[in-house]
Amino acid sequence: MQEIALSLLRKALNNPNAQFREGQWEAITKLIKTKSRLLVVQRTGWGKSLVYFLSTKLLRNQGAGVTLLISPLLALMRNQIEAAQRMGVKATTINSTNFDEWKKIEQKLLADEIDILLISPERLANEEFRNNILIPLSRKIGLFVVDEAHCISDWGHDFRPDYRRIVRILQALPPTIPILATTATANNRVIDDIKAQLGSSLEIIRGNLTRKSLQLQNFQLHNPAERMAWLAENLPKIKGSGIIYTLTVRDAENVANWLVSQNINAQYYHSQLENNVRETLENQLLNNEIKALVATTALGMGFDKPDLAFVIHYQRPSSVVHYYQQVGRAGRAVSQAYGILLGGEEDDEIANFFIENAFPPIAHTQLVLDTLNQASNGLSVYELQEKINLSHGKIDKVLKLLTLDSPSPITKQGSKWYATPVNYYIDTQKIELLKQIRYQEQKQMQDYMNSQSCLMFFLASALDDQNPSFCGKCSLCLNQDLLPINYSPLLLSEALKYLRRTDYKIEPRKRWALAGAFPQYGFSGNIKTDLQAEEGRALCLWGDAGWGSLVKDGKYKTGYFDEQLVDATVEMIKRWQPKPLPGWITCVPSLKRTELVPNFAQRVADKLGIPFLPVVSKVKQNPPQKTMNNSYQQARNLDGVFVIDQDKIRNDAVFLIDDFIDSGWTFTVVSALLRKNGSGQVFPLALALNSLK
Incomplete structure (x- = not known):
């Protein structure tokens, strides 16, 4: 069977000499032979998607049912789906953009003509999807995959409430169905939380997180104009193309437009762009048609360009796990790639904003509950906006979190929400603890910015790598700058003028x-x-x-x-x-x-x-x-x-x-x-x- 799997791997990668990476065949074996519940924690670029696509193909060859894969990254998985198709795996997605195809996909699923169905976690909240597809399909699932499994955890850096619905589905599945959860960014605390939710029988395969081709360097350039001048000075000196990450949409647009004004071929990328525009931009970067894509985290997990030459952070991310996830996009299949972190004066303000807005404050939750309890005929979200001074997004966030409790203190009928007789308890201690963890993560990232020893060792240790090692390649290991910190005073003047003309x-x-x-x-x-x-x-x-x-x-x-x-x-x-x-x-x-x-x-x-x-x-x-x-x-x-x-x-x-x-x-x-x-x-x-x- 391993020879068959190796042949499929080579087709998927379009490489006749490809070999399994350490841990890949071990993971596949556990899924297809012992039907294990498995958590795979491996560095970005290791090939986690190959594990579930190959397992799907081998299980289907044995007569197993369809694989259900839940991932927040459907828009960024085009390359992986193409690789699956090369090995003969029929993959399809159900999402908000292909509603007209749902009926046809449903028929194919029930006729066993699809090998793997990819959906976002938010799809689990859709009543029509649950009734017409998920419930009938649940009896035929051959493999259940949770991609980016750190999102299951309250303690993870990217908690998505809809992931909580996954746990309920898993609890209802027969114990004979193999389950695979994958992530690149889970420390011990997150792993323990995932294990508590997926069951004590969960096996863990954990690899080394050190990226040997990645060279890291940090330096502080407080003023945005200084960072813009540095980028204009140094980007032309770096061979190849890459990504520049910003924390806000406006910064992505500003920095990209500034680089264009300096005759550097750059484009901006963020979640507010249409899907077809984002796909075009991804392809331009994949084909090295642009020097840099200036992006928010919308271009994060799931984007795969093996020869990415650099990842530069215009601002400091809020946690080590965010940073590792993003910088790990670089240097997957090249001998040298840069990971450069430019710290700015606005970093803490932006990070604090996101921390404070990550979870609904207790007062918001209580306000929504009190308002619904006083409304005998229920209230729509728009009607709630009339009665309480909360944004549409904050009301939605409260409602979503409340519906995840079982039994839930609220229920939805049509467009209206109603209070139920459930006596709801707000776990104030847990919410406060989660916020404190986010602030600790921010402090850890500040420490990384000021580290005086190996930067890769710092990242691996922070992520609880069991065998962290000095990389010998970062600016601190080499005791010299990888790229110069200097920039032309003329460029600084131009950047200031640009900002003042923008x-x-x-x-x-x-x-x-x-x-x-x-x-x-x-x-x-x-x-x-x-x-x-x-x-x-x-x-x-x-x-x-x-x-x-x-x-x-x-x-x-x-x-x-x-x-x-x-x-x-x-x-x-x-x-x-x-x-x-x-x-x-x-x-x-x-x-x-x-x-x-x-x-x-x-x-x-x-x-x-x-x-x-x-x-x-x-x-x-x-x-x-x-x-x-x-x-x-x-x-x-x-x-x-x-x-x-x-x-x-x-x-x-x-x-x-x-x-x-x-x-x-x-x-x-x-x-x-x-x-x-x-x-x-x-x-x-x-x-x-x-x-x-």
Whole structure:
């Protein structure tokens, strides 16, 4: 049987000389011969997908049923599926993009014409999928695979609530069905948690995590402009192509556009891009058609390019497991590849934001439960938004976690959620412990950044590798820089200019919030074209290295926006050239800082040679918009707050200035009021945009 498996392996890899890596055949044997429950913890690039595809083929040859594989990485598994098809494994997926094919796939599954079905964990929450496919299929499963199994664990770095449903399915499967769980990033704590959930009979195959071809180097470049200058200086010196990871979507776009401006072929990649666009970008990187793909973690687990020459982190990830998972994309099939970590001043702020938002706060959970308990006829998510000041995403997160409890304190009927009689206990101690673990992981990553000994040894030890060793290749082992830390002062100057010339579009809202948000203004439904704002601009991101720090100082320290910001805004307007060009300026007033924005707007108007007319008045003090957490609450908070002086208004286009934009509802409401009272087109203009988006 091993000879048959080796032949299949060579077909899959398209390599007539390929051999099994240490542990691969051992894992396959345990699955097909002893029907084991098995956890495989191996480094990225080891070939975990080959274990389950080969096992599927061999089990199917013995007459076993279909393999069910659950993975969060379906969009990034194209290469692995192609390899499976080369060895004759018929693989298919059921996902949100191929709903029209579900019926045909269902028929093929029940007719035993598919070897392996790949689904995301979120699919398990779909009632139609469970009833029509999963339940009938459960009687015919030959192998059950959980990819990226660290997601099962509460203690893992990437907890996904839907993975909890997997445990229930496993508990219902006959003990004779082999089960494979795979991951590259599980320390002892996570392994123990997975074992507790999958059963004490779980066997573990654990390999060495050291990547012999990967050369690591860390250095701190606090200012984003310094990091951008370093990238422009050093990327052309590195042979081959690679990935630059950022922590936010906006940074991915900014860094990619900066590199393009420096004649470096780069593209940005993140979850907000369409699937077909992401696939095109992946293929361009695979084929070395671009130098660098500047990506968020959307290009993480599952992407496989064996000859990736470098992985550079523009910011420090929040944990060692995140970092190892990402840097491990490089150097799988080349003798040398770089893993470079550039630490920045914003790293901790971004990491803290994600830690604090990873799990629903206790108060959020209690608020949702109390609200549902008071609603005799149930509430939809949109109706919950009307009653409680939580975002749609935060309400969804609470509901999802509550449904995973058995018995659950809530139930869904149609589009509405109802409280059940279950007496629910919120485990406050566990939630707090999880947060503290995340902060400990962050501290560990800070220690890694400042390590004075072998970097690969640090990573392997942090992941509880049983045999960590010094790599002899990192900058600390060699006692010299792999790549120079220096960069041209001219490039630094160019990067600063770039940041200060980079403005951000403000997309106009096209629809009012939920019915009832504006009882005084009477706004509802779609926003009429003649009441809509035009596309606007923001000068910078809040607190960034371009103008953001100066905006922050003006608002909270000096109480006055520096003249440089006036000049920069005028320059932005000249680049922008909105049509029709506004003939006057007004602003969003404040009852707290009454002179700050009007003073700035007046100076911009003077520089442009057009009048500033303060036609907008604020007639009541409302809570700060930043304290409102969903569209309904944000909109409702502005109802009746502003009035327009119709006698002073002009009927031509106008710039509407404010200091900060987050949700965009203030601009939407004031623009509609201006248009309703006779102004021309309204072009929103903000000094700063919320940067953590």
